[in-house]
Amino acid sequence: MTNTDSLPLSDRINHVAPSATLAVDSKAKAMKAEGIDVIGFGAGEPNFATPEAIVAVAAEAVVDPRNYRYTPTAGLPELREAIAAKTLRDSAYEVEPEQVVVTNGGKQAVYETFQLLLNDDDEVIIPTPYWTSYPEAVKLAGGVPVEVFAGAEVNFEPNVADLEAARTERTKAVIVTSPNNPTGAVWSEETIRAIGAWAIEHGIWVISDEIYEHLTYDGAHTTYIGAAVPEVREQLIVLNGVAKTYAMPGWRVGWMVAPARVAKAAAKLQGHMTSNVNNIAQRAALAAVSGPLDAVDRMREAFDARRQAIVAALNQIEGVRCPTPKGAFYAFPDVSGLLNRPMGPNGQVFADTSALAAALLDEAHVAAVPGEAFGAPGYLRFSYALADDQLAEGMRRFQEWVAASPAA
Numbered sequence: 001m002t003n004t005d006s007l008p009l010s011d012r013i014n015h016v017a018p019s020a021t022l023a024v025d026s027k028a029k030a031m032k033a034e035g036i037d038v039i040g041f042g043a044g045e046p047n048f049a050t051p052e053a054i055v056a057v058a059a060e061a062v063v064d065p066r067n068y069r070y071t072p073t074a075g076l077p078e079l080r081e082a083i084a085a086k087t088l089r090d091s092a093y094e095v096e097p098e099q100v101v102v103t104n105g106g107k108q109a110v111y112e113t114f115q116l117l118l119n120d121d122d123e124v125i126i127p128t129p130y131w132t133s134y135p136e137a138v139k140l141a142g143g144v145p146v147e148v149f150a151g152a153e154v155n156f157e158p159n160v161a162d163l164e165a166a167r168t169e170r171t172k173a174v175i176v177t178s179p180n181n182p183t184g185a186v187w188s189e190e191t192i193r194a195i196g197a198w199a200i201e202h203g204i205w206v207i208s209d210e211i212y213e214h215l216t217y218d219g220a221h222t223t224y225i226g227a228a229v230p231e232v233r234e235q236l237i238v239l240n241g242v243a244k245t246y247a248m249p250g251w252r253v254g255w256m257v258a259p260a261r262v263a264k265a266a267a268k269l270q271g272h273m274t275s276n277v278n279n280i281a282q283r284a285a286l287a288a289v290s291g292p293l294d295a296v297d298r299m300r301e302a303f304d305a306r307r308q309a310i311v312a313a314l315n316q317i318e319g320v321r322c323p324t325p326k327g328a329f330y331a332f333p334d335v336s337g338l339l340n341r342p343m344g345p346n347g348q349v350f351a352d353t354s355a356l357a358a359a360l361l362d363e364a365h366v367a368a369v370p371g372e373a374f375g376a377p378g379y380l381r382f383s384y385a386l387a388d389d390q391l392a393e394g395m396r397r398f399q400e401w402v403a404a405s406p407a408a
Contacts, residue, residue: 016136020373021381024357028367039394041382042367044181044329046247048302050284051295054246057287058280067279074267075102075255075277079286083255086289090213091224093233099257101266102277102285106211106241106254107133112266112273113237113256114141114173117205122172124207127158128375129332131181131209135375143172147375152323152334156185160194173205176225179212182374182381183332184307184325186220189228196229206232209239211254212328214296217304220326234259244328245296246288253277253285303329306384306391313395314382317402329385332371336378338402345404353380364401366394 024042031038049055061067074080080097087095103109110133114124120142126134128147135145148166150158163174176195178187199206206225213222226233241254256266276282307324310331314322319337339350344363350356353370357380360366371379384391 012140012142016139019136020132021369024361024367024369027361031361031365036365038361038365038367039390039397040367040386041384041394042369044244044383044385045249046244046299046329046385047387048247048299050246050248050251051288051291053291054248054284054287058284061280061283064283067283071276071279071282073271073275074263075100076279076282076286079282079289082286082290083257087238087257091210091238092227093224093230095257096260098260099263101256101258101263101270102282103241103254103256103270104274104277105252106209106239106243108270108274109239109241109254109256110134110209111137111140112269113207113239113258114138114143115269116262116265117141117173117237118143121170123168123170125163125166125171125174125204126375127163127175127177129156129180129182129371129379130175130375131177132369132373134175144170146171149375152183152321152332155187155323156180156183156332157187157191158195159191160198163195163198167202167204171202171204173207174199175207175209177209179215179220179222179327181212181328182330182369182371182376182379184328184330186216186222186327189223192223192225193228196225196232199235200229200231204235206236207239208236211240211244213240214245214293215300215303215329216327217300217307218324218326222327237262242285242288247295247299248284248288251281251284253281302388303384306386306388307331309388310382310384310391310395313392313399317399319402329383331382331384332376332379333382334378335380339378342406344401347406352377356380360398360401364397366397366401 028038028040080100083100084095084097114137118141123144123146124138125146128149138145146166148162208225238257243249311324314320314333320333322333354372357370369381
């Protein structure tokens, strides 16, 4: 009998790394299932319930026979219209419903974007630290991710000189993500304008991930590149979704806003992948994007308090330096001071943050994502989208784990 384990899989999938954030979250949940009390800072998942008004609309949609059948691949027409209206309301520029494609979560919009834009060996410039799935989605499309690092000393903001140094004749696109995952940085209007002008000059697609648009603090605000640089809109693809703003990660509704010809191509691709997004979830998303932002404002206030608490706690730990994030719900401390010396009660020495994070989970039962997942060795990402008491307990455990080190 043939040993089917020896049958090869595609090079494409073998060259793609698993999602590090989901891997950490999965291990933490598995430990919890075994009865271990784990504090999970891994997944970017708001701990709030989806607002009741949105859930009520979904409940009505369940018993509406309209939702039992296939609907347009690019999304319910009324949802596409609502997303276009939301873009005008929030981003301050006008798009047509025909430019909107509704996707199964924001990740599908990311995946489809690279499938639409890239040929083999085309390059995408990815400002680093980056969201962990960007380079893998580029690879799945046959492209080459090109990292351009910017550290905490410059607010994790890329400068155009570094982007230009990375540009080649094969550069096809650049990613803009502000507010940023994993750093929580909110890029300045000056930086956004400069990237837009540079992309126009060199004929480069701009992919703007705006899913954390409403989560900003300390007077910071999201600069929408489509509004700041109107001329870039014909080469701009905006990615967004309901997961973060409306506490709807499990509903799996995202979208892209793109030039009409790109949106048409995306609908063609999606027609061979998933067809329409779940209609019940689309009805819920319609209620979300059409409704007020009151619930969002309340969540942002809670996130702000947690942000201040986690930054203060992290900066009390010897060997940890955490800048104050101005957006999203992540803290991204530099923990290089904990490497290459005995750490924890067992006095292990860790050469990188992947090993450090693994020990922190196994020994202190605190789940954080290592910086290697984001192209930033020496850092850890902590999501503060968890309950206040869990955040405080997780920080207490981290502090005690470090304090128990022989070198402490």
